[in-house]
Each structure stands twice: as structure tokens, then as C-alpha cells.
Amino acid sequence: MTLPFPIDEYRQRQSRFSEKIKSDSIVIIPTNDPSIRSNDVHFPFRANSYMLYLCGWEEAGAFLVISKHSDNWESTLFVTPRDTKKEIWEGIRIGVEGAVDWPVDYAESIEDLEKILAPKIDNCSRVYSIAGVSKRLDKFLSDYPNTTDPRPALDSMRRIKSSNEIDHMSIAADIASKAHTIAMKKSKPGMGEWQIQSFIEGMFTEAGSETSFQSIVGSGDNATVLHYNSNNSITKEGDLILVDAGCEIHGYASDITRTWPISGKFSEAQKEIYEIVLTAELEGIRACIAGSNWSSMHQATSKVIAQGLIDLGILNCPLDEALGGEELDGPFRNYFMHGTGHFLGLDVHDVGGGRQGDDQEPPI
Template identity: 35%
Template sequence: MASHQTLLNERARRRRHLLRAVGTGGIAILPAAAEQVRSRDTHHPYRQNSDFFYFTGFEEPDAIAVFIPGRKQGEYLMFCRDRDPQREQWDGKRTGVMLAPQVLECDDAFPIDDIDDILPGLIEGCDQVYHTFGLDPEFDAQLMSWINQVHAKTRGWQNTPTEFVALDPLMHEMRIGKSRTEIGQMRRAGQLTAAAHIRAMQVCAPDMMEYALEAELGYCYRREGAFHAFEPIVAGGENACTLHYITNREPLKDGDLVLIDSGAELDGYAGDVSRTFPVNGRFSDPQREVYEVVLSAYHAAMAAVQSGNAFCDPHDAAVQELTRGLVKLGLLKGRVNNLIRAGEHTRFFPHRTSHWLGLDVHDVGEYKTDKAWRELEIGNVLTIEPGLYIPSGPGIPKHYRGIGIRVEDDVAVARDGADVISAGAPLSVEDIEATMATSSG
């Protein structure tokens, strides 16, 4: 587990990198996430903006980080909520302006309520304003009003910003390359996720409700201080063919499969693992046949995770295996390469095999540069998640109807290929059946 000091050092290094990228003459403005109303006067659990968290580690709302490279009185400033005993009695402790420099290692801190008086003065004399535009129109408008104030005041006698620059590409290029510390944090999230999948396999039984099985995942996460990184999918039988099935309110039937796609968010980092297993603990022959095809696609994709390979290589390897399997099962007819070129496989595999993973489950970072797929680099973290979804319907052999299978793990690109950081949940038919035969006690 990364020590507090290690995390502080990591963030300091990230901020130095950001300050260098913004450069003298620039000012970068990075607001915290706003609280979101769930209904009337209750809020969703607060989740910090991932970019803001990456550079500050600060988990409070109503805060704005400001970076001004080369500013003599301090380059890293924080606007935050000040202490307020009355509010804190209701909503919990605040760091406050006085302690912020010590806790967050910022050069200076100011009350968020004073931002209108202070920020225009900081913008004055800068040439470029770096900000993620379009995320929060209200904040964009506020930022424009501060800049207009500066223009009105200086009337051309001083440098005023003439350039707006998107901050997100700078931040997201950084976030795509995970440090060793981050990969260690992500491995913990991945392994907790794998443990939850094992528990789900062990407690699953016919006639259990999908939500009851979902509850087992939440129990595993919360008792370790983690949260769901996203709404979990617990899909029995043909529900698995609905790719984003999250209602999870039907009974699990004897003889059906159940597909679980879930991830723990631990210390901000997301796990994202899928497993598909028989509700009664034993695969039927048709279920096993389809499962083996998906599993061979998983292994082919894993083998293509190599630094220097293109981001699309694991996907292409998976599609090759899946399409070959679909022909073998009699679900597609024709030559494999012709079928792929015509996109026939997308009837049964409509999504891609990988996405970046990090603080966000679908993490930031470009997949293409200049229209070419990006090369995988050591320190990238991505998912490998092939699947097959066979709907009921005409032209589909009866014994394959309604079978939906996805297998997913999280991988760091390492020197010698794929480092499966979510390893632990059974993968093969034999291992799944053996795990399900032992109860969790």
C-alpha cells in the first residue's frame, strides 16, 4: 500500500509536470466537481473530479486550484471553503484556508468566497488561460466575466489574456501513463474486484434475485472502504444480451448463465471485471461451447498486449477468434476474413475489446493520434473484454438462444507484455465450476 508521503510526492511531481507544460505566461484554472442533487434536498455521494483529484488529492467540493508557472509569490494556489463550525456540525469537517497549505502542499490558500476579488488580479498579466471548457457552462461564464473584468480594468496598458487553451489534453496525456505507485493502487482495486466476483460465484444459487447477488459485490467493496466504480451489471439469462443492463431485478434461473460486470473504486482508482458463470454451478454443453470461444478471444487479445503494438491489436485478435468461433458454432457462414470485413461479427459482438482504465472507469486519453491507433506503452492500463451475445430469434439454433457472455480483466502494459492486475477470479470452465462447488461459508 502506498504511504501518505509517497502519494504527496507523486502529486508534487504531477504538478511540476503540469506547471512546465503550461509554461510562463499561462494560468491554469481547475475547479473541483460540483455537488449533484439526487432528489429535492438530498445529494449523490460526493465524487471529486478526477483531474482535480489527480493533481491535488483534495476531496472537498467548492474548491478551485490555480496554477501560475513562474509566479514568485507561489505557483500553486487553492481556493477552498473556510472553516465554519455551524456548517461543519451538519456536513462534516473542512480542511479550511489556514491548514490547506500544510495538508495540500499548496503555496497559498484563499477562501472560495473571495475568488471574485482575487482571481482577476491573478489572471492579470497572463497571456494564456488554460481551462477545460464546456464541462460546466456556468463556470465558463464566470471565468469569462473575470477575464472581462481584467480587460476592462487594464485597457491595454498591461498584458491581458488573449488566448484560451484547452487544459484537458495536457492533463489527460499525463494520466494515460500510470506510475508504479498508481499501478500498485490499481492492482488493489483490481484484486478487490476479483475477490467480489469469487464471492458472487460462491453464493449464487437458482431463484436468487439479481439484486441479491449485486448486494454481495457491494458488501465486499464497502467493508474494504471501496465503492462501486459504476453501476454493476448482474444479468441473468438473456438479460446479458442487454449490454448496459443495470436494473438487476429479476430472478436467476436454474440452467441460465449470469453475467456480472462490476468494479471497485478504491482510493479513486477503478477496477472493471466481468465474469459469466452458470447459476446452478454447471455449464451446459452449448453454454460451454460459446464460453470457450469467448475465452480463446480473451487469451488472443491478452497475447496482443505488448508495448509497441497498436491499441487496436488486442481487439483485432479478439475479433478474429470470435468470428472463427461463430463460424464453428454455425452462427455465421462464410470465410472468416470476409465476415470480419463485412462487419458480420458485430451482430454478436457489438462493442470494442478495450478501454483505458484509471481514476475513471472509461479513463481519459486519446485512442488515436493523427487518425492512427496509438501505440501501447509501458504504464498504460486497459481492459480486455471480449464477449458474445446471442439473442433469441429466427435463424439462431435453439440451444444457443439467449446466451450472453463477457469475460473481462484489467491489464497494465509491462516490459514482458500483459500484467493482469485484476487476476484472481476464476476464468476457465473447470476453475469456475470448482469455485462454485465450494461455498463461501
């Protein structure tokens, strides 16, 4: 495990975050608990995104604690200690000794977590923590019911990416783009959806990345299921293939969806629909400019799709009626039921608002 960014960048994040919280406070950021796949087999571990953002720690069994008194703050990283017997089976741990080189002031063993935290909490006026991530922390904090969620403050920071973060996301996007291109070239009728999935995810692995979400490879009717992920059908001549897949580098995600004809050529009906969607995408991109509201992208794409459905005779009504006014809830929604775009970063559906149904509409 190595830090993807300079130590100064993490320390600056911690400093900016400390400015957003009350004095005489303590913040406890847990990483994710490991998840069991079956019996004694675990799913691959993925660290909590807030842990990655604030200190870059990727190992399981860790807690980042930030204490603020007056205008001074300090950070302590609690980690799993070295254990020779377990390391023989599971791999070398960085341990407390190695964690002191991370972007924190102090490193401690998680075996001492409660013993060290209890007096700190008793001497502060406010506790910030994220519930539902660590069973151990939830149990410990059950004696301190008045905790505050730090995510609103952190989310406003995470929404604006540094140049280093953008570089990592660009690498992830390039890898995902190459993977989709490989799948387009290799796919042919009679293949299983899982085989096309293997072309894509094989490229992810070859490039040293990981999947950022479960890949969607849908053929024929399966392509109309928004979050289809069985990927177990055989493709047929004339099918369209929809692939929604992305990878991540040090937690920073890409997410690309593309549709193509398995036979290599669109039918006339498929081409008509594809051209509408492509035009809508380009209009959405043109609407995505600094200073615009987030909804401007969805308004642009919705107008193109609604008009396209009218032109094809699928909808028989004026454009305004098809759109449904400012709420954009007209009959075109029977064919375009999701929103347009989402934030991307340490989460594939990243924090900061902007998704359909969110209370807030962030500016671009």
C-alpha cells in the same frame, strides 16, 4: 481525508504539467459540482479526476489554480472555509488552515475566488480551464471567452501510471476479484439480480472501497444488454449471470466482467460460446505487449470470435468475409459490437484514447 501519495509526487506532476503550458498563463482546475438526487438529498460526492491527479483534494467546493510566468510556476488551492454550524451537520472540513499542508504553494478561501482570479487573468496571456464541470467557474469565465482546454496535456501524463498508482489499482482489482468470487459462490436460481449485486458491493464496502461505476448484474436475456443496470429480475434455472462491476481506492478504479451459470454448470451450447470468448480473451492478453498498437488486441480477439462463429455454423462465410477486412466491420459484428479493452485509472474509462470510436490510436 488523507493524501494517498507523497507530496513530492503531486508536486512533480504539477511541475511536468507546467512545462507543457505557455508562459504567462493561468490554469484553473475545478472539482465537480455536488449533484442532487432528490430535493435536499445529494448523491455521494466524488471529486473531479484532474483535481485528484494534481493535488489529491477530495472535498467538494475546490479549485486548483496554477500560474506560470517565464519559467516559474506556483499553485494555489481554493477550498471551502471552516464553518462550525455546517460542520455539525455535514462533518469536519479541512478548511484553508488545513489546506496549506497539501501539495500547493498557497491556500485560499473559495469565497475570494473571483476577487483573486480577476487581476491574475487580466495580467496573463492565456487561460486554461475545463468547461462544464463547475457552473460557478463557467459563469465567471464567460467574460473570458478565449480559454484553452488543458486536458490534452494532462491526459498524456495520466496515461502513464506511477508505481504508486499501479499499487492502488492492483488493490482495487484484488477487491473486485474477491467480490466476484463471493458472488459466484453465493448465487443460485431464484435469487434476485439485486441480491447478487449486494454480495459484490458489500465486499467493496467491507474492504473500504467504493463502486467505480454502477454495477451490472444481468441474468438470462438481460445479460445481452451491454449496459443493463436495472438489476431487478429474478434469476431462473439455466440462466447465465453476467456481472460487470468494479471498485475504486482513492479514485483509482478496477473493472471486471465475468459470466457464470446460475445453476453451477454450463449447458453444452453455453459452454461452446463461453470457450470462444475465453479463448478470445487470452489471445487479446497475448497481443497486449509493449510496442504494439492498441488495435492489435481487438484484431486478435475479433479473429477468434469470427472463427468460432463460423465453426458453430452461426456464420456461413470465409473468415475474411466474416471479419470485414481491415475495418473489422463484417457480419461477426452482429455478435461482437463493442471494442476490446479500455484504459483504466482515475476514471474507469480512463483518458488517453484507445476506446472504439476515438480519433487517436495510442501505442501500448
